[in-house]
Amino acid sequence: MTKGPSKTASALKRQWPLALLLVLLFTALAWAYLAPGPAAVGLAAQVDASLTASGVSSRVTAVLLNFRAYDTLLECFVIFLGVMVVWSLRPTTVTAPRQPQAGAILSSLERLLVPLMVLVAGYLLWAGSNQAGGAFQAGAILGGAGVLLLLDSSPLLARLPKGGLVWGICLGPFYFLVVAVAAMLRGRHFLEYRAPEATLAIVTLEATAAFSIGLCLATLFAGRQPQGKSRGENSAHSPAWEEDS
């Protein structure tokens, strides 16, 4: 290391509280793992017993989107709130340096990967009802596709209207609410749906949630409110993300 020995020593001195905390945490974890306790009772049996009523054959999806759909609803809103927080920040005065030309290699990678990403996201969404996969995974991959498009400053995103962006971000969380309230209108509890119509509800919920999560992640990466025109004008046709300059 190029640092002097005295600097390293002072760095070590500064780090000892952290080291102590880590050692304590580790000891606690080891104790919790090794200590004899009551035998853990899993919920696997209960989940299996009511799996047929859930509308899907994957246990994880059944738990996430039916038995404990409340959690997933809140998670959708957490990501939504994240976007709201980022948009409410004052734009940075620092502008990105004018980037070198993206180059043919990057754009051809983008043309190759983005369709494949959408395809794989669709596959994960579809596979989610009977094996691993689902809305969040598919959404993350869609977000990756969005990030790739943004990095290449692709004209595809520059043409995306701001209004469309806002609607797309809202779609997932609010569709979730609509489904939840629709269950109440039919005389059930909030978010309660059962086998015959549950499959449809879960599949549509997952698709909209994945779409919105992907859009939210890409928006988080863009990192600022879209530069739309002022409210009075027709903001639906202004580009959401202009190129960094």
Added chain:
Amino acid sequence: MVVNAFDICLCLTLAWLAWQVLRSHDLFKAVVLFISFGMLMALSWVRLQAPDLALAEAAIGSGLTGALFLSALQRVTGNKRGERRLDRNEERHDKRA
């Protein structure tokens, strides 16, 4: 036996990586270490037989956090200081060469 060795190796590398992320003063280094941490985390979820989480971690940890953190680093440190931070190491390297 081999499986145990694999798990132990995974655990040790994860713990060591976490420690390095925390103690690194160079933010860029911490970001790269964190990306590696995410990838190892995906392997751990596979070993813990949670393929759902492994999928999510593979997508988020290996691709998105890297891009998000690097973009955030550029904004947080401000363009000039951030670059100087990155370039400092290279200058040092140049001098030595």
Added chain:
Amino acid sequence: MNTFYVSLALILLLSVAAGLLRILRGPTAADRMMAAQLFGTCGVAILLLLARGFDALIVEDVALVFALLAALSTVAFVRRAWTGKITPKGRRHDHR
């Protein structure tokens, strides 16, 4: 379960752990980033070997996602973090 494939995966994991030293050592930012890229390729290989070793086909999906997003952080690095200029003397020039 196929122990042989798991032991091959163990060898690759050790090789990845050795590659970590490059992240710590640098010296340029690109060196660190490329060491993370090594994780991408090696990680895919480890996942494929684990999928065969434990007969879990779903793990191949994880490898697919890994491979799909492997380039993302490197592209972000080149486009966002590593765009300045240094001259051979090491003095920094503004680009405008």
Added chain:
Amino acid sequence: MTIVELIGTGCVVLGIPFFLSGTIGLLRLPDIYTRLHALTKADNVGLGFIVLGLIIQSSSWLEVIKLLLIWFLVLMASATSCHLVADAALRKKIKPWTREK
């Protein structure tokens, strides 16, 4: 062990040294350009052998397609990132290493 399994396992084993040499190259080679070369070539060949070995032993078409797709994607990712990093390094005027006379 059938002959097919034997050949498949042989291919997989053949891939491992390439990964090891890639890592050794990453640690030992003198500058970023040479390290890029070690990383993005050796590892891809290694992964190719592993994929080939797994394909030989595979019984389902879906799996074969998935494996080929994985290898293809990794090839694309490595090639692109190698090009981008080397390009950026040249732009930054990092001098390629030469043997001292």
